[in-house]
Amino acid sequence: MDIKICGLNTEKSVAAALDGGASHVGFIFFPKSPRNIAPEDAGRLRQAAIGRANAVAVTVDATDSELERIISTVKPDMLQLHGKEAPERIGEIKQRFGLPVMKALAISTADDLNRIAPFKGIADRFLFDAKPPAGSQLPGGNGVSFDWTLLSKLPAGLDYLLSGGINSENVAEALRMTNPPGLDISSGVERTPGVKDPALIAAFFAAVRRASAQSVV
Numbered sequence: 700m701d702i703k704i705c706g707l708n709t710e711k712s713v714a715a716a717l718d719g720g721a722s723h724v725g726f727i728f729f730p731k732s733p734r735n736i737a738p739e740d741a742g743r744l745r746q747a748a749i750g751r752a753n754a755v756a757v758t759v760d761a762t763d764s765e766l767e768r769i770i771s772t773v774k775p776d777m778l779q780l781h782g783k784e785a786p787e788r789i790g791e792i793k794q795r796f797g798l799p800v801m802k803a804l805a806i807s808t809a810d811d812l813n814r815i816a817p818f819k820g821i822a823d824r825f826l827f828d829a830k831p832p833a834g835s836q837l838p839g840g841n842g843v844s845f846d847w848t849l850l851s852k853l854p855a856g857l858d859y860l861l862s863g864g865i866n867s868e869n870v871a872e873a874l875r876m877t878n879p880p881g882l883d884i885s886s887g888v889e890r891t892p893g894v895k896d897p898a899l900i901a902a903f904f905a906a907v908r909r910a911s912a913q914s915v916v
């Protein structure tokens with residue numbers, strides 16, 4: 700199963716994610732986020748992931764020139780589009796930059812699953828996150844979960860990461876209820892917003908291993 704640790708901004712946190720076995724390391728390029736990172740810093744940090752994990756650049760309704768700067772500096776393996784990007788815009792971005800795209804969709808009701816279909820065949824993967832709480836300036840990274848039972852109605856074989864408020868305490872339940880192809884976690888391994896804790900990252904991977912071991916017994 701893929702595991703993406705997102706919002707990394709220090710060498711220690713990247714090392715903890717890689718040592719834990721992360722398949723993806725995520726960097727946030729969104730100035731309002733406490734996890735926002737300069738492309739130059741992310742470009743330096745992502746070096747440690749080469750040959751070990753995929754680097755993901757997370758953007759929110761970024762312009763072509765913003766994407767150009769991030770991509771040329773960071774050289775990510777994948778883009779995560781976490782704004783209101785329409786399918787047409789995703790097609791344009793893929794054609795212009797030639798990178799796979801993971802489209803984030805906020806889920807709060809069964810109707811939200813209807814928003815998946817227009818992106819099929821365009822987005823390479825999906826990421827399902829909770830809707831931001833009222834007043835939040837962040838489209839993601841709010842540490843809020845959604846009703847995971849909604850995912851029982853997903854089209855079979857859909858490739859996605861489960862995201863939103865996942866942490867060491869609830870990951871076993873998340874895996875039991877959804878059996879997702881992958882997980883994405885950010886604030887659940889932080890000491891304070893934007894400050895990753897290597898010990899919490901290690902504890903998270905240990906919790907995933909425990910949950911996975913229990914599910915095969």
Ligand SMILES: O=C(O)c1ccccc1N[C@@H]1O[C@H](COP(=O)(O)O)[C@@H](O)[C@H]1O
Binds near residue numbers: 757
């Ligand atoms: O984390 C952020 O600050 C952020 C900002 C803008 C877009 C996306 C962002 N984070 C994404 O949201 C998920 C879920 O976060 P959490 O685990 O609920 O805190 C995170 O992994 C990022 O992919």
